[in-house]
Amino acid sequence: MKILRAKSAGFCRGVERAITIARKYAHLGKAHVFTDGPLIHNNQMMEELAREGVRELKSSGDRGELTVELSPDEKKQSVIIVRAHGVTPQRREYLKSLGMEFRDATCPDVAAIAGKVKTYSKKGYTVVVFGDPKHPEVVGILGHAAGKSFVVKTLDDIAALPAGESQICMVSQSTMYVDEFEKLAAALTTRFPDALVFNTICRATRDRQGDVPALVTAGAEAVIVIGGRHSANTIKLVGLVERQRVPCFHIETPDELDLAALSRYAVVGVTAGASTPGFLIDKVCETLAPL
Numbered sequence: 001m002k003i004l005r006a007k008s009a010g011f012c013r014g015v016e017r018a019i020t021i022a023r024k025y026a027h028l029g030k031a032h033v034f035t036d037g038p039l040i041h042n043n044q045m046m047e048e049l050a051r052e053g054v055r056e057l058k059s060s061g062d063r064g065e066l067t068v069e070l071s072p073d074e075k076k077q078s079v080i081i082v083r084a085h086g087v088t089p090q091r092r093e094y095l096k097s098l099g100m101e102f103r104d105a106t107c108p109d110v111a112a113i114a115g116k117v118k119t120y121s122k123k124g125y126t127v128v129v130f131g132d133p134k135h136p137e138v139v140g141i142l143g144h145a146a147g148k149s150f151v152v153k154t155l156d157d158i159a160a161l162p163a164g165e166s167q168i169c170m171v172s173q174s175t176m177y178v179d180e181f182e183k184l185a186a187a188l189t190t191r192f193p194d195a196l197v198f199n200t201i202c203r204a205t206r207d208r209q210g211d212v213p214a215l216v217t218a219g220a221e222a223v224i225v226i227g228g229r230h231s232a233n234t235i236k237l238v239g240l241v242e243r244q245r246v247p248c249f250h251i252e253t254p255d256e257l258d259l260a261a262l263s264r265y266a267v268v269g270v271t272a273g274a275s276t277p278g279f280l281i282d283k284v285c286e287t288l289a290p291l
Helices: 013-027 043-051 072-076 091-097 106-121 136-142 155-159 176-193 205-219 231-245 278-288
Strands: 001-005 032-036 055-056 078-082 099-105 126-130 149-152 168-172 222-226 247-249 267-272
Touching: 001 278, 013 043, 013 078, 013 106, 043 055, 072 078, 078 091, 091 099, 099 247, 106 126, 106 136, 106 168, 126 136, 126 176, 136 149, 149 155, 149 231, 155 176, 168 176, 176 205, 176 278, 205 222, 205 231, 205 267, 222 231, 222 278, 231 247, 267 278
Parallel strands: 001 267, 032 055, 032 078, 078 099, 126 149, 126 168, 222 247, 222 267
Antiparallel strands: none
């Protein structure tokens, strides 16, 4: 079997930065290193960080309170880290109020989207975000909108936007399909010719999406996608493989490889989401090598 490994598979700079921040505090010997929810959307990497002393705090209650039973002295020696997906301004202030050192690990690309929304919202623009309304990145971005805001995913959503909007600013969740954004942006500007459109899909997402057809063009008869089943950018890669009409094997770990099925193919492509650690990609390739 010939194995084709995508050029851009694995960590993007935002994920790499978040992990580096968390590890730095763990290695400094902080009493406790907490993250506000999962730092990134990859269970295996979160388990790896947990072994290094980075602990994920889960929210409870309607307001998403964190239960941290520490003495005042312990809090002073601990740190709370914002996840790579970012948070709302209100969440940021809440985390800062916990009495621990506060560190922001928001992906710079996501922070830039939030900044754009904040700027144009203050100017009176209605904000339209292409994305998943339940995704933490979108929730965080919308928190920066001072006025009206909408989340869209389909052409019907564009058609349902209220008429008469004089100023509209459109951005995208950083991990969406590029072609779908362009399609919705065209529909938006048809309805609202003066709308401002900013393609904020990040470079890492574009590179990884572009690598999928490149693998098939290079001869891949099937493609393995490695990454969390709750990872937005990984799920998009799976969808792109299916669009290429070749078999797709979505796995989180090498143990999930169906070697019997894969052995039927002479050439197999391997790619991974932006939050998938390199050691998992290496292990998958090593497992396939004997075939």
